[in-house]
Amino acid sequence: MSSPEIEGRPPTALMPVWAARLVGFAALAALAALEWQRMIAGLSSGRALLWVAAAVGGAAAVVACARLRGRARTLGPVVVAAGTLVVAALVSGIDVALLRPREWGATAEGVANGLQSLGTVRLPYAGADPWPGVALQLAGALLLAGAGLVAVWPRGGADDGRGYPFMALVALLVLVAAPVISLGGTRPVFLGAILTALLVCFLWLERLPLRPGLGVAALLAVALAGALPLAAAADQGEPWFDYKAFAEGLGPDDPVRFTWNQEYGPIDWPRDGNEVMRVKIEQPSYWKARNLETFDGRGWVDTPVSDGRRGWEDEVPDDWRNRPGWTSTAEVSVRRMRTHDVIGAGTIMAVTDATRPISQSRPGRWESLTELRRGDSYTVRMHAPRPTGTQVRESDTGDNGRMAEDLVVTVPLKPGREFQARRLGSPLPGVVRAARIRFRAYGDEREPIAEFPSIDRGSQEAVPVLRRSLYWRTWKLSQRLKDGTETPYQYLRKVDAYLRQGFSYSERPTPPPRGRAPLDAFLLDTKDGYCQHFSGAMALLLRMGGVPARVATGFSPGGFSGRRDAWIVRDTDAHAWVEAWYDAFGWATYDPTPAATPARSQIAVLQDPPPLLESASGAAGALAGGGPTGPIQRAGGVRGDLLFDPQRKTAAASAAGAGGGTRWWVWALVGGGAALLGAFAVGRFTRRRRHRDEPVTPHDRAIAELEAALRRAGRPAPVGTTLRQLEVRLGASPEATAYLRALRAGRYAPAAPPPTAAQRRALRRALATGLGPLGRLRTWWALPPRAR
Numbered sequence: 001m002s003s004p005e006i007e008g009r010p011p012t013a014l015m016p017v018w019a020a021r022l023v024g025f026a027a028l029a030a031l032a033a034l035e036w037q038r039m040i041a042g043l044s045s046g047r048a049l050l051w052v053a054a055a056v057g058g059a060a061a062v063v064a065c066a067r068l069r070g071r072a073r074t075l076g077p078v079v080v081a082a083g084t085l086v087v088a089a090l091v092s093g094i095d096v097a098l099l100r101p102r103e104w105g106a107t108a109e110g111v112a113n114g115l116q117s118l119g120t121v122r123l124p125y126a127g128a129d130p131w132p133g134v135a136l137q138l139a140g141a142l143l144l145a146g147a148g149l150v151a152v153w154p155r156g157g158a159d160d161g162r163g164y165p166f167m168a169l170v171a172l173l174v175l176v177a178a179p180v181i182s183l184g185g186t187r188p189v190f191l192g193a194i195l196t197a198l199l200v201c202f203l204w205l206e207r208l209p210l211r212p213g214l215g216v217a218a219l220l221a222v223a224l225a226g227a228l229p230l231a232a233a234a235d236q237g238e239p240w241f242d243y244k245a246f247a248e249g250l251g252p253d254d255p256v257r258f259t260w261n262q263e264y265g266p267i268d269w270p271r272d273g274n275e276v277m278r279v280k281i282e283q284p285s286y287w288k289a290r291n292l293e294t295f296d297g298r299g300w301v302d303t304p305v306s307d308g309r310r311g312w313e314d315e316v317p318d319d320w321r322n323r324p325g326w327t328s329t330a331e332v333s334v335r336r337m338r339t340h341d342v343i344g345a346g347t348i349m350a351v352t353d354a355t356r357p358i359s360q361s362r363p364g365r366w367e368s369l370t371e372l373r374r375g376d377s378y379t380v381r382m383h384a385p386r387p388t389g390t391q392v393r394e395s396d397t398g399d400n401g402r403m404a405e406d407l408v409v410t411v412p413l414k415p416g417r418e419f420q421a422r423r424l425g426s427p428l429p430g431v432v433r434a435a436r437i438r439f440r441a442y443g444d445e446r447e448p449i450a451e452f453p454s455i456d457r458g459s460q461e462a463v464p465v466l467r468r469s470l471y472w473r474t475w476k477l478s479q480r481l482k483d484g485t486e487t488p489y490q491y492l493r494k495v496d497a498y499l500r501q502g503f504s505y506s507e508r509p510t511p512p513p514r515g516r517a518p519l520d521a522f523l524l525d526t527k528d529g530y531c532q533h534f535s536g537a538m539a540l541l542l543r544m545g546g547v548p549a550r551v552a553t554g555f556s557p558g559g560f561s562g563r564r565d566a567w568i569v570r571d572t573d574a575h576a577w578v579e580a581w582y583d584a585f586g587w588a589t590y591d592p593t594p595a596a597t598p599a600r601s602q603i604a605v606l607q608d609p610p611p612l613l614e615s616a617s618g619a620a621g622a623l624a625g626g627g628p629t630g631p632i633q634r635a636g637g638v639r640g641d642l643l644f645d646p647q648r649k650t651a652a653a654s655a656a657g658a659g660g661g662t663r664w665w666v667w668a669l670v671g672g673g674a675a676l677l678g679a680f681a682v683g684r685f686t687r688r689r690r691h692r693d694e695p696v697t698p699h700d701r702a703i704a705e706l707e708a709a710l711r712r713a714g715r716p717a718p719v720g721t722t723l724r725q726l727e728v729r730l731g732a733s734p735e736a737t738a739y740l741r742a743l744r745a746g747r748y749a750p751a752a753p754p755p756t757a758a759q760r761r762a763l764r765r766a767l768a769t770g771l772g773p774l775g776r777l778r779t780w781w782a783l784p785p786r787a788r
Contacts (some may be wrong), residue, residue: 009242018152023161025151026056029144032175036140039179039302040133041126043093048089051141055148058084062152081149085142092141094134106563113335113375127355128335129278129377140175147171150216245593248383255338255373256571260290260553262299262532264518267507270571276337279558279567281330285345285384286589287569289554291365293405295543297412297434297470298518300536300551303362314402315347315364316383316586326385333377333566343554344365346384346587385585389489395582397488398441398548403581406548407439409540411469412517418468419452426455435465442488442546470517471540473524478544488547492580495541496592504528505594531593535576538592548581552589702754705783712782713767713775736762757785 029052058080065076089099098107112263114135125132199744253584279287292300320327331353332343335534342351354368355376361367368376387395400409412434413419421430438449448462459465466475481498485491509529512521519540522533535551542549553576558569579587637694717726723744727737739759755763764783768776 016782021165022056022063025059025148025168026052028172029055029148032172033140033144036136037177039123039125040136043137047091047093048140048160051088051144054084054091054141055144058087058145059148062149062154066154069669077149084145084149088145092137094137098134103563106561110564111138115139125355125759126353127377128331128379129355129375131333131586132375132377175672176306177419190541191443199364221535232755256336257338258289258574260292261301262292262536262551262576263398264299264509264522264529264532264536267530269574272571273567274571275335276555276571276573277335277343277569278333278564279330279569280333280565280568281328281345283328284557284560284567286552286557286575286591287332287343287345288552289339289341289343290552291362291579292551292553292576295409295540297410299532300539311360312347312364312383317584320383320586323385327383329379331379332379334372334671335374338371338373340371341369342368342372342378342380344380344382346382348380348382350381351380352381383586383587385582387582387588392582392585392588393489394487395489395584396443397580397582397586398467398546399443400583401441402583403548404438406550407441407543407546409437409439409471409543411435411437411466411471413465413468414470415515421455424452424455424457424459426457429456430455435462435469437462437466437476439543440546441548442491444546471520474520474540475544477523478541480683481541482545488545488580488582491545492542492547492590495538495545496590499534499538499592500594503534503594504525507704531576534592534594538578538590542578542580542692548689549646550579550587552577552579556591638698706743709767709779709783713779714771715767734762736766739763760785 030049033048033052034045037043037045061080061084062077065073065080068076090096097103098110110131111134114131114133115128125131125136137397147168150171152163155164202712256274256276258269277287290302293303294301326346327349328345330344342348342354342358342365344366348366349364351358351366354379356372357369358366358378359369366380374502398404413432419432421428421432424432432452432454434454436451436453438451440446440448447460448466450459450462450465452458466472469475477498481494482491485494504527506528507530509522510526513525516525519533519537522529523537523541539549539551555569555573555575556575558567560566561568575591575593577591577593578588579589581587707717723740727740736759739755739762742753742755742759760783764779767782768779771778
């Protein structure tokens with residue numbers, strides 16, 4: 001079904017098919033890019049239009065490949081498509097370093113996490129975690145590039161640029177609709193009118209006649225009619241598509257949660273190796289969730305109410321600004337975890353770039369008003385003292401009275417040794433079963449004070465009360481360890497040494513004997529336990545010895561990933577440690593838990609870290625630390641051997657990989673060369689074919705339209721089918737037969753009249769025969785009405 005070429009008859013359409021497709025796509029793509037750009041805070045409109053330029057350029061290069069010959073004509077579009085996608089990624093706005101071949105794995109993982117995060121983050125996105133923004137930028141640029149390629153992709157051997165417009169339209173509508181769903185629209189009627197007009201242009205601009213008076217009027221009418229329902233949908237209270245629920249559903253159904261109060265039973269928190277958060281910071285540290293400052297007689301628990309301290313300033317010494325190296329900023333990204341706690345190191349001073357509302361709940365501790373979950377992120381400014389053993393040897397602790405509440409311990413009285421309330425001066429009868437002991441600061445030789453909150457009474461002599469309590473043995477142990485020491489630091493060293501003699505790590509600890517308190521039994525009977533036992537016992541001994549102390553809970557440093565440039569923290573890193581107060585430095589970190597713990601631990605200030613040792617692999621080997629039998633080397637106070645984790649790449653391996661491999665800019669040049677290859681091929685072969693391209697007649701266009709209509713309606717004609725055979729095959733009505741006869745007449749009589757509108761409608765009905773309601777709708781797309 002083809003007709004010979006006839007010279008001298010110019011086309012009557014407003015513009016060629018390929019030009020109409022490119023113009024319609026460029027206009028609709030510009031609207032889509034500018035809408036998508038609204039979802040990324042700080043992204044300029046110029047960047048979004050650069051995506052459009054890359055997409056239109058790739059589409060134009062595909063159209064130009066029609067002028068090639070031989071294998072170049074077949075391979076040209078494929079090469080152009082690959083180059084266009086590379087260029088789209090390069091101009092998307094993300095860091096070009098992420099596109100290096102050796103970063104592809106980390107980039108793919110980060111983009112996947114970013115896409116999952118879109119179900120929980122606030123839009124427009126401005127959080128500290130870069131991956132949701134990277135995912136949005138890449139998605140916008142690549143969707144536009146893909147839509148442009150599909151819109152003009154050669155099909156069925158035809159190279160006229162018709163492409164697959166409906167497939168391209170799906171991607172463009174996603175780019176327009178997603179911001180409307182997420183953010184709403186300020187002028188929905190205007191947006192609806194523009195979108196509908198551009199949509200009609202994209203689909204049918206090539207059908208507009210050279211004198212388009214009636215056609216333009218019809219197009220504007222369709223635009224206005226389509227604007228109203230679109231505006232109503234954009235302005236409604238409920239979204240068309242609950243994208244948050246969909247994105248959240250991409251992740252696991254069982255997010256990890258932690259309970260930080262200490263129980264001392266067998267470990268029952270998650271230990272599956274799931275990544276719970278990611279921290280971008282140069283100096284590793286413990287990542288604290290809560291301070292357990294109250295010992296309630298059995299274990300350490302979170303302080304239920306404020307103890308009089310007002311803000312983070314009360315958690316740091318007055319001259320904290322004189323040590324700027326201890327103040328740092330970290331970017332925290334939440335992974336498979338849900339929590340209200342803002343996790344950071346030391347004392348958190350400020351929280352910015354948070355994806356959820358954040359407020360200060362305790363001095364130096366912050367909480368989210370709603371639950372933090374996968375995809376949430378924030379930036380914390382924090383002060384974490386790291387004094388060396390030399391610095392704290394002569395430092396006082398607790399002398400200024402600022403941390404008096406961190407020298408208090410509640411002790412339960414032994415059964416049968418409780419006090420009668422009247423004996424303690426209470427007018428009411430009853431039994432007093434527990435007492436609060438206020439211990440004196442180290443160096444103050446006065447007796448500790450006993451208080452009885454249940455009857456609002458106090459006593460100046462605490463030792464007789466301690467003798468009646470379940471912690472009398474612990475008190476005597478603290479005095480024995482304290483004997484012979486001259487500074488708080490010496491006492492702390494003796495406590496640490498005691499916990500390393502005869503104690504063992506066990507996640508299924510021996511239950512305490514009947515009638516014994518858990519920590520008292522751990523210190524003097526069972527001597528096996530995990531981080532809660534070691535940290536709780538150390539903090540208890542420190543308070544009894546006059547050193548303000550508390551238990552801190554959260555996560556150990558985790559493992560450093562050079563590829564991701566972040567510390568990867570997993571549920572196996574959940575940990576508890578001790579913070580002790582020094583008047584000159586503030587809260588310093590101590591970790592008495594043995595190295596057998598799955599949580600990689602840090603020896604803070606019990607001893608000065610030795611200098612880094614150079615090994616065969618240089619600095620990378622020093623950062624990783626020695627093996628099981630080699631020397632233990634340190635980076636920032638963190639033992640390298642305790643940072644090793646087989647579930648992730650070590651810092652040494654990542655650092656070693658950083659220096660090898662092909663340079664990233666070589667691969668960038670390769671990608672850019674691929675993008676230009678299509679244009680080079682066009683320039684090489686265009687001159688050979690330019691003289692062969694002749695304008696086609698209206699009859700040729702009508703024949704091509706009929707062939708396309710048959711394919712779209714699901715009735716493709718075999719190669720070699722004549723118009724006469726087609727008449728018999730369709731068994732059409734007289735009007736449809738007249739349409740086919742008019743086309744046949746045009747082959748031999750160029751001046752023959754074209755088919756009428758009635759004949760066109762009749763052929764459409766013939767094509768829809770037996771296809772049902774959807775089939776009739778399909779034939780309207782296959783053979784739409786033609787404006788005249």
